[in-house]
Amino acid sequence: MMQSSPPLGLSPRLRSTPFTRKVEESGVSSYTVYNHMLLPTVFESLEADYTHLKNAVQIWDVSCERQIEVTGPDADWLVQMLTPRDLSNIRIGKCYYVPMVDENGGMLNDPVLLKLDEDRYWFSIADSDLIYWIKGLAYGLKLDVKVKEPDVSPLAIQGPKSGDLMAKIVGDEINDLPFFNFKRFSFNSLDLLIARSGYSKQTGFEIYVEDFKLGETIWDTLFEAGANFDVRAGCPNLIERIEAGLLSYGNDMTNEHTPHQSGLSKFCDTKKAIKCVGRDALLDEISTGPWRQIRFLEISGKPLSPCRNSWEIRNNNVFVGKVTSAVWSPDFQTNAAIGMIHKDHWEPGTRLKVETSDGPRDLVIRQGPLVE
């Protein structure tokens, strides 16, 4: 099998973003496709991008985090149907990580939910056409809601200097915004919805750019303001996210896994979430406990080749799980990994074998990710 990155044939079906031209001028060197849209994966190199992210500030085109807007009198009802997280007391201005499940408790997505107003929500989604599930339910149940994908493209500002950069643009009050909160800030004549959030552990912000045509102006503004902070174009970094234990929907869990199997029980209030369509299935699983679960792992030996397909984990030659993400961590000098492990083998310290694309290796179950 190819280990390197084959060429990606471009076509309008793989949507460009408001920032694509800027991203390419900034030297993107590799893309993936996410929600039918281009998502950069590497600029200089995975390692150089990682070191820079941990020391400075990067601007990320995460337009592929598409928004699904749900509005109308039945919006509260519908939104609670979608998740086992209890949403009865959520507040305008806060962000909520919400596992989305079908009637079997299988995860359909793991978006961040923004309550914009009474009866108005955005789901900032991972890689699946979740809108069709929501529209199908709404139609079938004759709910009084509108469900659409608005013209919104998130742009992330990530890294330890992200607060300094943002303060230069919208003022120091940005740094009073607590983690996973959002608020509108003025910038020139614009009114920007900004959240303190992002797919890294380096602190950061996400601007929800509400007009495709504004993309390049906002991009340029951030680069001008960030010149003294060594601002660069970046993207979600595989090394940083695995070190930090950030899960990737579609890689680490899919619609074959429940939130409990995905280690997301703390985001579930299944008994209270009585409207959730997957509630019965999830209550069944809670009563017995999940039979497999995501664990953070270390794999022995030299830096591993990329994990392009999941790798089988075995104990005495019996299949007990799989590695779903893996990468060499320069800072920790180990192969950090994430995997789904059978309950008989998931205790921290358990030693197992994994069949990597570089051959068999030893693997150990960790208590948590390298960076907590």
Add this chain to the structure above:
Amino acid sequence: MMQSSPPLGLSPRLRSTPFTRKVEESGVSSYTVYNHMLLPTVFESLEADYTHLKNAVQIWDVSCERQIEVTGPDADWLVQMLTPRDLSNIRIGKCYYVPMVDENGGMLNDPVLLKLDEDRYWFSIADSDLIYWIKGLAYGLKLDVKVKEPDVSPLAIQGPKSGDLMAKIVGDEINDLPFFNFKRFSFNSLDLLIARSGYSKQTGFEIYVEDFKLGETIWDTLFEAGANFDVRAGCPNLIERIEAGLLSYGNDMTNEHTPHQSGLSKFCDTKKAIKCVGRDALLDEISTGPWRQIRFLEISGKPLSPCRNSWEIRNNNVFVGKVTSAVWSPDFQTNAAIGMIHKDHWEPGTRLKVETSDGPRDLVIRQGPLVE
């Protein structure tokens, strides 16, 4: 903007297929991502692949045409809800091209429907997570159906020698199978579901491989049997499909377009399809006629660079449509294209301007595609 094909970062989220190893051994040189899965786009070169496809026989990994299986007592009811095509008299063993629409008449997909049995259907889908729409409707309406993605990966055999190749494997009776019909054929101890279909105009077949683990065996069998026919690995070819006027969902039409706008009225029986959820919206459109529609086009001048984003079409500097697919046709020595055109400008012979990535060009509306 980049015109060439940037590298694609691989990860388990971009699913491999039963044939990926064989495809890579056969020299795939470019991929796209389709239904979260790898789809080859080029082997030798677009032009060399095209010439070979028109003269010999190719094996295509089209596993990304995922199947959605709908079974159960309410399957007939549900399936008719999804499309304005009248399905009341469809027969087991036939394939049906069915535009799928939401409550606004917007196209969610354009699959091929196979009726496998009473109360058992497969949708062989284009690029969208259509399963979530179907599952959402079924849950909301409390229908007695099961909806799932079975372990089925289509493998296409396309080209003028495809009949000869297939006859060597399953016998001459394969050539009695009419176009858009399917049937089970024996091969060694296997029972293969084979349709006379495929995304080219060169004649061909699709084997619906019903077990991931059988993929490589079937691939090897086809290559052994095809040695005398110059069989090669191939893939849907951009030149051949535009010449033939085969539409690409996500490129030529999206959920913003109705079947009528997409030129698919002949697959709609909207008055008879009383269960179709988009019926009212489509009847409205029928009464006035669509305000825009897909047309086949020719663009003047030298061979064009790839169309990675749609190109604006103008008449006296007023926007009147866009080109959504375009490619140089070596056989016809012209730039063949497909686009969505405003009704005031869609008459065959109309001359317009298009802003391509190589600058402005003249464009003419054709009566139909280059190959009918």
